[in-house]
Amino acid sequence: MGRQPCCDKERVKRGSWTVEEDQKLVDFILNNGIHCWRLVPKLAGLLRCGKSCRLRWINYLRPDLKRGALSETEEQQIIKLHSNLGNRWSKIASHFPGRTDNEIKNIWNTTIKKKLKLQSSDQLAAKNIEADMKKFISKVEDKGLVFETSTESSKSSSFQELEQNWTQEMKLMQANLSISCSASTSMEGNVNPSSWEGESNVHGESDELFWADTIDCSSSWDAYNFVDDFLHYENYP
DNA sequence: AAAACGATCAACCGCGCACAG
DNA sequence: CCTGTGCGCGGTTGATCGTTT
Structure with missing residues (x-):
């Protein structure tokens, strides 16, 4: 056995409120105050349920609303x-005079939640980049390669600084970053990372490897792709 | 210009709590 | 205590408006 409905749904109007209905409700409440929401529609001459009147007043018609x-x-x-x-929500809303719980809830669900999600995914991405960068650097060192990088704003040979720069670059996704790798063995060729997709110029054909002296990345995204490639291609020098 | 899509927010619904009888 | 009633709360829906394709 369920709970009794708060009103006779058949004989009660639903949906958006009209200007006339709003006026009737405001006039009634300003003249009589609120004693019992159930009686408000009857006394105000509205074909609405008390609950609907209460909501309309609290969320929209109250004079102190901001x-x-x-x-x-x-x-x-x-x-x-x-x-x-x-x-x-009602507790939260109580800290904001003139704001309703419904409003705060809507703002949370539409705006704030999205912003927070975006923020945390940015943080996660930055962490992943850092982790890949660490792997990359140790792999480079293991192979006895010298690794240098420069950005438009700074030049750095310190790996720690490099990591920081890299993360920043990735976050901004707009700065120019150039990476230069010098191998201890003789390698040839300049590579444009924009053509790495599909057939990779860095890898070369079949077993025939060649290695770039300099890799110019037009964006930090290219630079990151290079790192990713390097980490996942076992036959790099 | 129009259809599709996304964002926003007013309104509804059902549940739980408080309280009177 | 138990039960019925009203209110308030939080979750959800759906209409509307703006933007993109």
């Missing part, structure tokens, strides 16, 4: 409160 987008500071505050309180 309108407009939330500021960056308010968003940060919501994130902080949410981490402490979880999905307790």
Whole structure:
């Protein structure tokens, strides 16, 4: 046996509120106040259930409602409160006079959640890049190769600095980065990394290997592809 | 210009809690 | 205690509007 419905759904209007309905509700509440939501529609002359009237008043018609987008500071505050309180929207909303729980919930679900997801995937990507970079560097060192890099803004031969630069570059995905590898054995050829997809020029055909003296990457993304290639191609020098 | 898609937000629904009888 | 009732809360839906294809 289920719970009794709060109103007779057959005889009650649903959906969006009209201007006339809004006016009736506002007039009634301002003149009489709220004593019992169940009686409000009857007394105000509305074909709505009490629950619907309450929601309309609280979320839309209340005179003390604050309108407009939330500021960056308010968003940060919501994130902080949410981490402490979880999905307790009414509690969170109580910290923002003029804002409703429904509004905060909507903002969380549409805007903030998305922003946080994006942030964490960025962090994850940065971590993965760092890990690959460490592998790359140790592989290069194991093979007795000298590895140097330079960016437009800085030149660095320190691996630690390089890692930092690389991560930053990857995050920005826009800076020019050039990598130069000098091998102890004699290698030939210049490679344009943009053609690495499919038949790779770096690998050469079949067993015949050749190695680039210099690899110019037009973006950090190219540079990362190079690292990825190097890590996954066992027959590199 | 129109269809498809995505974002936003008002409104609804069902559940749990508080409280009166 | 037990039961019925009303309210508030959180999850979800669906209409609408703006943007992209």
